[in-house]
Amino acid sequence: MRITELLSVPLLKEMRLIAGESGKEREVHTINMMDAPDIIPFLNPNEFLVTTAYHIKDQPHRLIELIKAMSDQGCAALGIKTKRYLEAVPQEALDLANELSLPIIELPLELSLGEIVNYTLRAILDSRAAELSSAIESHKQFTNIIMQGKxxxxxxxxxxxxxxxxxxxxxxxxxxxxxxxxxxxxxxxxxxxxxxxxxxxxxxxxxxxxxxxxxxxxxxxxxxxxxxxxxxxxxxxxxxxxxxxxxxxxxxxxxxxxxxxxxxxHALKQHARNIRNDFFLHFLDGAFSVHDEIINRAKEFSLQNERDYICVVGKMDNDENSYYTYTQRQQKADNLFEYMEDLIHPTISNVHVFTKSENCILLFEVHDQNVTPHQGHDHILRYIQEKIAVAFGHTVSFGVSNICHSFIQLRTAYQEAFEALSQGELAKKTGFIHTFRTKDIIELLRLIPEKEINSFYQYTFKGFSSIKQDEKESLLQTLSVYLETHCQISETAKRLFVHRNTVVYRIDKCEEILSKSLKDPETTLQLRIAFRMKKLLDSSFLHSLTKT
CATH class of the missing domain: 3.30.450.190 (Beta-Lactamase)
Incomplete structure (x- = not known):
C-alpha cells in the first residue's frame, strides 16, 4: 500500500506528514522498529521505519545519515515520535527529506511503537488480501468467459x-x-x-x-x-x-x-494440421489407388477436385556461414513454415499449406483462368520472403508449377514445382522464385483423357513390347535423345556418352522394330508426341496402368 493510503487508516489517522510530501506515493511493503543505533545495515526497500529517536536525540547528525541511507535503500518513509526524546525534528533533516522526497511522518504520542507496527501490518495485510480477493474474482470471471465458449x-x-x-x-x-x-x-x-x-x-x-x-x-x-x-x-x-x-x-x-x-x-490446430498433412503426403506418394477415395478425402479438407490449382514448393536456403544439425535445421524449418502459415491465413484466402520434410507446399486455388502463376502469386511469395528475412534473418526460395485443372493432377504440379526449385538450387541461387516452364504441347496433352494418352503411347511403341526390358530402355532412350537433337548422330552419341556407331546401330534397330523410317516427318512427330505423353504418364495417377 502507498503512504497516502497508510495515512488514511482510521487507527493511524493521528499520524502527520511533516516532510517529503512529494514521495507520498511510495510503496510500503513492511514496517520495522528502530531499537539500536546501527540500524542502517538492516534497512530494506519499501520499508516504513518507526523510532522514538532515543538513540539520536543527542546526535542530530546521525538523523541526517539515517535519512540519506534510507533514501539510498529505497525505503518508504521514516516515522518519528516527537515530544518525547526529541522535541522536534531538526529543520536540516526536514529540508533533506524534502530534497530526497523521503516522507517523514510525525507519530502520535498516545500510540506506542508496538501498536503502530501492529496497525500498519494489519493495514498492509488487509490491502494485500483485498487485492488477492479481487484477483481471484477476476480469474473466475475470465475462466467463465472461456468455459462458456465466448x-x-x-x-x-x-x-x-x-x-x-x-x-x-x-x-x-x-x-x-x-x-x-x-x-x-x-x-x-x-x-x-x-x-x-x-x-x-x-x-x-x-x-x-x-x-x-x-x-x-x-x-x-x-x-x-x-x-x-x-x-x-x-x-x-x-x-x-x-x-x-x-x-x-x-x-x-x-x-x-x-x-x-x-x-x-495450438494443440488442436497442430493435430488438425498433422491429419491434413498426412493425407496430402500419402496422396503424393501414391498411397491411394481409387479416384473416388482421393476426391472424397480431399473434400474433407476443403480441396475440391474440379478446381484449378497452382502448386508452390518452398525451402529454406542453405546458410554456408552456419552449421546446423539435421534436427536443428528441421526445427528451424518448422518454425519458419509455421510463421509462413500465420502470415498467409489471416489475409489470404484459398491457400492450403502443407509440409514435407524440409519443404513447404502451398496450394493456391485459381479462380481466374487468365492469371499466370507469375501474375497471380509472385507478389504474395515476395511478401512472404521479405517478412521471413526480417523475422528470421534467413532467405527462402520457391518453385512454382503451371496451372493444373484438378486435384488429381496435383502430383504432376508438385513435380513441376519441385523441379523448378531444384533448378534454382543447382544454379546456386538464393531467395529466388522459379516458375516451371513446359512446352505448349504439354498443356494441350493434359486436356486429353489419360486413358486415351495411354492407348496412344502403347500403340506407338507396341513393337518394343517383345524386347527385353534392358534393351528396350536403351533403345527408347537413344531414340528420344536422337529426336531431341534433331536427328544428329554425333550430338546424340555425345549426350549418351557412347560411340556414334552404337547410336547408328540402335537407330537402325528402332526403324526395324517400328517398320518406319525416321526420316519421315509424320513418324518423328508421332514419336515425339508419344515421348511427351510418357512424361505425363510417369507422373500421373494412372501410371500403374502402363505397367500392365
Whole structure:
C-alpha cells in the first residue's frame, strides 16, 4: 500500500506528514522498529521505519545519515515520535527529506511503537488480501468467459473494462491473433516495437514499458505463453506502475487464462494440421489407388477436385556461414513454415499449406483462368520472403508449377514445382522464385483423357513390347535423345556418352522394330508426341496402368 493510503487508516489517522510530501506515493511493503543505533545495515526497500529517536536525540547528525541511507535503500518513509526524546525534528533533516522526497511522518504520542507496527501490518495485510480477493474474482470471471465458449476476444473486452486501457493480443512476430476490436493499430508501431523487444530476455514475470514517437503513446508489453516454444504478447496501451498491484494482478490472471486457452487451441490446430498433412503426403506418394477415395478425402479438407490449382514448393536456403544439425535445421524449418502459415491465413484466402520434410507446399486455388502463376502469386511469395528475412534473418526460395485443372493432377504440379526449385538450387541461387516452364504441347496433352494418352503411347511403341526390358530402355532412350537433337548422330552419341556407331546401330534397330523410317516427318512427330505423353504418364495417377 502507498503512504497516502497508510495515512488514511482510521487507527493511524493521528499520524502527520511533516516532510517529503512529494514521495507520498511510495510503496510500503513492511514496517520495522528502530531499537539500536546501527540500524542502517538492516534497512530494506519499501520499508516504513518507526523510532522514538532515543538513540539520536543527542546526535542530530546521525538523523541526517539515517535519512540519506534510507533514501539510498529505497525505503518508504521514516516515522518519528516527537515530544518525547526529541522535541522536534531538526529543520536540516526536514529540508533533506524534502530534497530526497523521503516522507517523514510525525507519530502520535498516545500510540506506542508496538501498536503502530501492529496497525500498519494489519493495514498492509488487509490491502494485500483485498487485492488477492479481487484477483481471484477476476480469474473466475475470465475462466467463465472461456468455459462458456465466448472466446478470447470477449475476454480481452472484459479486461479492457476492468483496467480501463486498450489491449490487444499478438504472437511472437507481432501479428494480431484476432481481429482487433479497439483502435489499437499494430501496424503503426510494429517496426518500433520489434526494435524494443529484440534481444530482450523475456520471462513469465517480465514486462516492458516504452513510448512510441509515431503513435505518441506509451505501451506495456506482457509475455503470454502460447505453446511450449512460442511466446505471444498482451499489448496494453499506457504505462502501468509497479505499485499498481491491482491492475497488474488482474492482467496476470487474464494472461494465465489466455495461456491455457492458447495452448489448447495450438494443440488442436497442430493435430488438425498433422491429419491434413498426412493425407496430402500419402496422396503424393501414391498411397491411394481409387479416384473416388482421393476426391472424397480431399473434400474433407476443403480441396475440391474440379478446381484449378497452382502448386508452390518452398525451402529454406542453405546458410554456408552456419552449421546446423539435421534436427536443428528441421526445427528451424518448422518454425519458419509455421510463421509462413500465420502470415498467409489471416489475409489470404484459398491457400492450403502443407509440409514435407524440409519443404513447404502451398496450394493456391485459381479462380481466374487468365492469371499466370507469375501474375497471380509472385507478389504474395515476395511478401512472404521479405517478412521471413526480417523475422528470421534467413532467405527462402520457391518453385512454382503451371496451372493444373484438378486435384488429381496435383502430383504432376508438385513435380513441376519441385523441379523448378531444384533448378534454382543447382544454379546456386538464393531467395529466388522459379516458375516451371513446359512446352505448349504439354498443356494441350493434359486436356486429353489419360486413358486415351495411354492407348496412344502403347500403340506407338507396341513393337518394343517383345524386347527385353534392358534393351528396350536403351533403345527408347537413344531414340528420344536422337529426336531431341534433331536427328544428329554425333550430338546424340555425345549426350549418351557412347560411340556414334552404337547410336547408328540402335537407330537402325528402332526403324526395324517400328517398320518406319525416321526420316519421315509424320513418324518423328508421332514419336515425339508419344515421348511427351510418357512424361505425363510417369507422373500421373494412372501410371500403374502402363505397367500392365
Amino acid at each position: 472466446g478470447i476476444q470477449v475476454l480481452l473486452q472484459e479486461l479492457t473494462k476492468l483496467i480501463h486501457r486498450k489491449v490487444n493480443l499478438v504472437d511472437q512476430h507481432l501479428i494480431p491473433l484476432l481481429q482487433p476490436y479497439t483502435k489499437l493499430e499494430i501496424s503503426i508501431i510494429k517496426s518500433d516495437l520489434e526494435k524494443e523487444i529484440k534481444g530482450f530476455p523475456l520471462s513469465n514475470n517480465t514486462n516492458i514499458t516504452f513510448s512510441m514517437i509515431a503513435s505518441k503513446e506509451t505501451y506495456t508489453l506482457f509475455p503470454v505463453n502460447m505453446s511450449e516454444k512460442k511466446i505471444g504478447f498482451l499489448l496494453v496501451v499506457g504505462a502501468i506502475p509497479q505499485e499498481d498491484h491491482l491492475t497488474i494482478l488482474t492482467i496476470e490472471q487474464a494472461i494465465n487464462v489466455l495461456s491455457f486457452t492458447l495452448m489448447k487451441e
